[in-house]
Amino acid sequence: MMHFLLLFSRQGKLRLQKWFTPIPEREKKKIVRDMTTMVLGRKPRSCNFLHWKDLKIVYKKYASLYFCCGLDAEENELLALEVLHRYVELLDKYFGNVCELDIIFNFEKAYFILDEFLLGGEVQETSKQVVSRSIEASDMLQEVSERPRSR
Amino acid sequence: MPAVSKGDGMRGLAVFISDIRNCKSKEAEIKRINKELANIRSKFKGDKALDGYSKKKYVCKLLFIFLLGHDIDFGHMEAVNLLSSNKYTEKQIGYLFISVLVNSNSDLISLINNAIKNDLSSRNPTFMNLALHCIANVGSREMAEAFAAEVPRILVAGDTMDSVKQSAALCLLRLNRTSPDLVLMGEWTARVVHLLNDQHLGVVTAATSLITTLAQKSPEDFKTSVSLAVARLSRIVSSASTDLQDYTYYFVAAPWLSVKLLRLLQCYPPPEDGAIRGRLTECLETILNKAQEPPKSKKVQHSNAKNAVLFEAISLIIHHDSEPTLLVRACNQLGQFLQHRETNLRYLALESMCTLASSEFSHEAVKTHIETVINALKSERDVSVRQRAVDLLYAMCDRSNAKQIVAEMLSYLETADYSIREEIVLKVAILAEKYAVDYTWYVDTILNLIRFAGDYVSDEVWYRVIQIVINRDEVQGYAAKTVFEALQAPACHENLVKVGGYILGEFGNLIAGDSRSSPLIQFDLLHSKFHLCSVPTRALLLSAYIKFINLFPEVKGTIQEVLRSDSQLRNADVELQQRAVEYLRLSSIASTDILATVLEEMPPFPERESSILAKLKRKKGPGNLHPDLDENRKERSANGGTVAASPTPSTDLLGLGSTITTQNSAPPASKGTSLLVDVFSENIAAFPVETPVAVGPVADENFSRDISYIPTVHWGTLGIFVGIQSWQSIQFINPKIPDMRCLPLAPFPSRFVCKNNGVLYENQLLQIGLKSEFRQNLGRMYVFFGNKTSTQFMNFGWPFTAPYCAFFLTVSLQLNVHAKPADPTVDGGAQLQQILNIECMSDFVDAPVLNIQFRYGGTLQNVAVKLPITLNKFFQPTEMTSQDFFQRWKQLGAPQQEVQKIFKAKHSMDTEVTKAKIMGFGAALLDGVDPNPSNFVGAGVIHTKTTQVGCLLRLEPNTQAQMYRLTLRTSRDTVSQRLCDLLSEQF
Secondary structure (H helix, E strand, O other), rough: EEEEEEEEEOOOEEEEEEOOOOOOOOHHHHHHHHHHHHHHHHOOOOEEEEEEEOEEEEEEEEEOOOEEEEEEEOOHHHHHHHHHHHHHHHHHHHHOOOOOHHHHHHHHHHHHHHHHHHHHHHHHEOOOOHHHHHHHHHHHHHHHHOOOOOO | OOOOOOOOOHHHHHHHHHHHHHHHHHHHHHHHHHHHHHHHHHHHHOOOOOOOHHHHHHHHHHHHHOOOOOOOOOOHHHHHHOOOOOOHHHHHHHHHHHOOOOOHHHHHHHHHHHHHHHHHOOHHHHHHHHHHHHHHHHHHHHEEEEEEEEHHHHHOOOOOOOHHHHHHHHHHHHHHHHHHOOOOOHHHHHHHHHHHHHOOHHHHHHHHHHHHHHHHOOOOHOOOHHHHHHHHHHHHOOOOOOOHHHHHHHHEEEEHHHHHHHHHHHHOOOOOOOHHHHHHHHHHHHHHHHHHOOOOOOHOOOOOOOOHHHHHHHHHHHHHHOOOOHHHHHHHHHHHOOOOOOOOHHHHHHHHHHHHOOOOHHHHHHHHHHHHHHHHHOOOHHHHHHHHHHHHHHOOOOOOOHHHHHHHHHHHHHHOOOHHHHHHHHHHHHHHHHOOHHHHHHOOOOOHHHHHHHHHHHHHHHHHHHHHHHHHHHHHHHHHHHHHHHOOOOOHHHHHHHHHHHHHHHHHHHOOOOHHEEEEEOOOHHHHOOOOHHHHHHHHHHHHHHHHHHHOOOHHHHHHHHHOOOHHOOOOHHHHHHHHHHHHHHHHHHHHHHHHHHHHOOOOOOOOOOHHHHHHHHOOOOOOHHHHHHHHHHHHHOOOOOOOOOHHHHHHOOOOOOOHHHHOOOOHHHHOOOOOOOOOOOOOOOOOOOOOOOOOOOOOHOOOOOOOOOEEEEEOOOOEEEEEEHHHHHHOOOOOOHHHOOEEEEEOOOOHHHHHHHEEEEOOOOEEEEEEEOOOEEEEEEEEEEEEOOOOOOEEEOOOOOOOOOEEEEOOOOOOEEOOOOOOOOOOEEEEEEEEEEEOOOOOOOOOEEEEEEEOOOOOEEEEEEEOOOOOOOOOEEEEEEHHHHHHHHHOOHHHHHHEEOOOOOOOOOOHHHHHHHHHHHEOOOOOOOOOOOOOOEEEEEEOOOOOOEEEEEEEEEEOEEEEEEEEEOOHHHHHHHHHHHHHHOO
């Protein structure tokens, strides 16, 4: 299973954090620090995998954002790379050419999309169409319920 | 701001985020956040009822603030209210807040559970999904209790929507991980397995994850999933790439599901049913064949997905370890990847091959790639790839290639990255020992290790070479000659001096016949290194010298002169001084016979598992050990099945397959109480080494005076274990600490933070009182154990019925705690005093734990209490003027240096009591510094051995609100945090 997923910028600013196991806040901060220093310190064109404690770390850079996740030792690294990629695709489809700012300003949406895709550290739905449809459906719900307010 | 405004735009939120982004400094950001928090707090507290939209907006802002890394201590109630909103967006934000800020507040949990229950029974799939996501995200025990029965029902119900089934499956998986005892699958098992046949591939994917986890725990119950999984896999593998529509990912058919199915099959042995087994083999062959086909797309996603399935198939093949053709094909495939231009694939190929190397069918095939792997070690640019190459070389090593592999690793060591040097040293040491046919090669290898990477040669490694040399007559002369030659180098590593001192002290006589290495030359050579060495090494050398006096009577005069010199007899270090005094005395008064008995050659060490291996295991953690654990299997194939694994005592030293037993293995010196055992290193527990001095019963008179010797022992990485021994009854400590760790731990009363004396602990039998004093980074604590009964406490302190007495402490690395020996019995009604000397090395959080065990009546009593040694004990008050204070306050303005806490008063807000507490805390109370006379201001310096940390504090009481605000500024963030935590508990 996946233990955590972090999105951070080149400057080490955390943009999204998702924890799939209960971890105390202090420990989380330490992990974030370790991950940012470790991943940002890697030379370009290094491999995308690392060992860290008992976990496998898989990361990939998309434009200015690093996507980084920690996996159990028996997980498949290559597929985890594609999990990251699929998430980027989902964000891209929703925001249309997603950029870091989209995730900063619509962080709640980024979390909702992630919840549709991954749950409990496992892939829930791999079809891009199905995930996008359910996000759209909930957006429709929002619009319906918002309408009376924006009279 | 981006143009996206699908659904609802929360303008206020966007403005707030913009503001934060525009902040030029951390301070400005904090100021803006505090302003916002105040605003939100007043809105929530205001009498005007907030509409749902505003509530949602503010909760979302709080969430944003929390995710920025700030603490949020309110708003939970408002978030819970949102859960029951009938507007989807409000509900959604409420759930998000709850998922991120899990709060163990029990009344809230029941409210949350209520809301979830309503949504689960709403039959609205969107709401049900939200609720299930929330359960999966929080996954707490309370939730498991509330929903462990409900979720399986939703999962298997016929009318549940597919998307809800998927959420339910993974939700159940999460609950099963956190509270397996509450998730009872019993009646649902068959129906859950049947989900593998579901029409909807998304449902199958989620269900496969669930079934895999359940099958790992109770394989028997889910055995029927094997045939279903094989059938499903077969259908996917043979489908055309477009058949699965959106489940085809870059021309690869359902890679996620394929990998999950292959993982599920790894919970089981190869299927027994021939037909199923044939079908599975077909699948695996197809996957291997596809790897040879030209790629359908140039995109990296295509090759990643395709290879992900391939690697998982190879894992299954290795797991089954039964089909030689498949294993060899897998090995060849990985061999191709070893030279692939994608770094990721080279990395994974090296990693997978490590496991293949332990299979008897493929071990030989893996070995054919040795040149490629060695080349990878030399030429890979990425250290993590090189690390995998080292692992693989280690795994593929056997008698036939050991010399080559060890030589390559040694030469790589010279340029290896610092981060992996220690591990390589350990691996080389293990391989050299394990495959040594000729022990001269082993000795050379270890000496080379010390030469190339002396700093990374841990104590275990040099202990081990000594142990082996002592146990093997045939190598002793060679070892003496080799270390003698190695020591000729003008600059040699201290570890070499240690090994050299020990070996020459034992076996110098074997080379003394050669005039080039006469006794005097040997001695001069060793002594020329003496002054450059650290205290433990010098101590060892002194022991080597006394051994020389026995071996070579002709150098006695020279050595006695050295021992007699002021630099030895009056050495500032007690240990060295004591050795010099005692050895000098021993050499002058004892007869040759007695000397020969006392200083006779070390007896052979008992065979046991290599401590090096144990260390490597500790370093790597579980999961990376298969090469070692599967050694037996490999040995079989390497030797053509003729030699049983490790038949001789020499190879048995590695004790493969056994767990890490070294820690608790019986110490060699326990043969008698008369062996003088010495501890040079801190690592006595991991590997006790005896000094070259074997003291006989006679010598006891000379030695058994009053010296207590206190070793500090690392126990794993968990902490330090301080035991007490006296030389009268030297024995190794048998650190069965894990037993003691299970004891219920009594925390110290918080009043001890500001007080040094008082009763720490009391039960019907025992009272523990404390008196302590601290100055700068040092402290002394008197611990009084009062026997409240009328009967004697026997074996007081030490948890074992050993003849000597000790009790022990578990402390962190940041504190040194030494104890003096105490009496092993405490009479009824009497009191035992124990003195602890404490040294603070650097700032710390964890208090040391005092473990006490004693026998009362017939039963053993255990007590474990935390000692109130807190960071503020090392406070020295500093007086300063108002001007000074504010100047320093400003200097310490960086955001991480300040920690602030606002909290409710727990006691009455009495000014005098507060003053006394601040002074008791250790800071100087500064009058007239703060313009507001009701505020308290303090200053002081925390002393640790490594640094001194200046601390300023300010406490602002608000009597109306019964609240305090406490601010700490120090030059170190950890200190600020700790002091703030400690002090805020006091009011």
